[in-house]
Amino acid sequence: MTGQKLILDCDPGHDDALAILLAAGDPRSDLLAITTVAGNQTIEKVTRNARAVCTIAGVTVPVARGAAGPLAREAIIAPDYHGDSGLDGPVLPAPEVPLDPRPAAQLIVETVMAHDPGTVTLVPTGPLTNIALALALEPRLAERVRRVSLMGGSYTRGNRTPAAEFNIMADPEAAAAVFAASWPVTMVGLDLTHQALADDAFRSRVRTLGTPLATFVEDLLGFFSAAYARRGFAAPAVHDLCAVAAVLEPEVMTYRDAFVAIELAGTWTTGMTVTDFDGLLDRPANTRVAVALDRDRLWDLTVAAIAQLGR
Numbered sequence: 264m265t266g267q268k269l270i271l272d273c274d275p276g277h278d279d280a281l282a283i284l285l286a287a288g289d290p291r292s293d294l295l296a297i298t299t300v301a302g303n304q305t306i307e308k309v310t311r312n313a314r315a316v317c318t319i320a321g322v323t324v325p326v327a328r329g330a331a332g333p334l335a336r337e338a339i340i341a342p343d344y345h346g347d348s349g350l351d352g353p354v355l356p357a358p359e360v361p362l363d364p365r366p367a368a369q370l371i372v373e374t375v376m377a378h379d380p381g382t383v384t385l386v387p388t389g390p391l392t393n394i395a396l397a398l399a400l401e402p403r404l405a406e407r408v409r410r411v412s413l414m415g416g417s418y419t420r421g422n423r424t425p426a427a428e429f430n431i432m433a434d435p436e437a438a439a440a441v442f443a444a445s446w447p448v449t450m451v452g453l454d455l456t457h458q459a460l461a462d463d464a465f466r467s468r469v470r471t472l473g474t475p476l477a478t479f480v481e482d483l484l485g486f487f488s489a490a491y492a493r494r495g496f497a498a499p500a501v502h503d504l505c506a507v508a509a510v511l512e513p514e515v516m517t518y519r520d521a522f523v524a525i526e527l528a529g530t531w532t533t534g535m536t537v538t539d540f541d542g543l544l545d546r547p548a549n550t551r552v553a554v555a556l557d558r559d560r561l562w563d564l565t566v567a568a569i570a571q572l573g574r
């Protein structure tokens with residue numbers, strides 16, 4: 264297969280589930296592996312959820328369980344957005360996709376090192392614990408990986424605290440290691456993903472597919488919509504989908520380069536992605552920051568990927 268080689272590291276999570284479908288269904292994608300990390304729910308729940316989504320979608324790539332908590336802090340979860348199962352809404356099948364025996368960090372390292380340098384993109388859509396552990400396990404990853412396209416952070420406001428977005432806040436030390444490494448990073452943060460509100464126009468296009476997978480997506484979005492409506496959103500933000508789209512069709516959004524660092528010691532601002540677009544800190548830019556989204560184009564490629572999976 265000659266597509267974009269991806270490893271998806273996720274914490275399903277409703278929007279993570281959509282990211283799996285896009286990464287598996289888009290013909291430009293060569294999904295090599297899926298790894299899971301504790302975040303939206305516990306590691307056991309997000310791993311079961313990842314395997315269940317793969318079962319529904321007919322995805323047969325290796326799936327490995329990752330970190331059960333952050334590098335140096337207490338774990339946080341998000342049942343208020345994703346429910347007690349982490350994927351409330353649809354009825355989930357018993358997972359038929361086997362669990363790879365390797366820990367996530369080991370699977371990430373072995374998969375990247377088995378491919379030519381500069382060909383594998385890491386797409387983390389949860390806390391960055393596994394990515395930091397993989398980098399510690401094999402420091403050469405920083406020059407071997409093509410790019411890290413992550414959902415996380417914000418250059419304005421957070422969603423877990425006023426300053427911090429959930430994925431970064433869940434493991435700030437891991438995020439600091441990821442942004443400080445020498446690999447190219449694309450930050451798809453809340454400023455971008457809050458433009459990706461899965462509205463009725465998108466949902467009716469999915470329903471029109473008329474497949475069991477379309478029904479699964481509709482059930483996901485039904486629950487997710489209610490969670491976001493409780494916070495005053497007209498529709499749910501499908502954050503993680505955007506981190507995959509940034510790899511498969513980069514033109515679906517626009518970017519600005521910036522120096523980004525993670526606040527680790529702020530009384531009120533721990534987990535903040537301090538984003539310097541203007542050189543105020545006299546540091547070279549280390550991150551491509553997504554700023555504007557072509558939402559219709561995102562829906563086009565997402566509906567096409569769900570249709571392509573044909574389930």
Ligand code: RIB
Pocket residue numbers: 274276277278279302303341388389390414422428429430502503
């Ligand atoms: O802040 C949004 C992020 O946190 C998304 O990745 C969502 O799935 C949760 O993990």
Ligand code: CA
Pocket residue numbers: 273274275276278279302303388389503
């Ligand atoms: Ca996620």
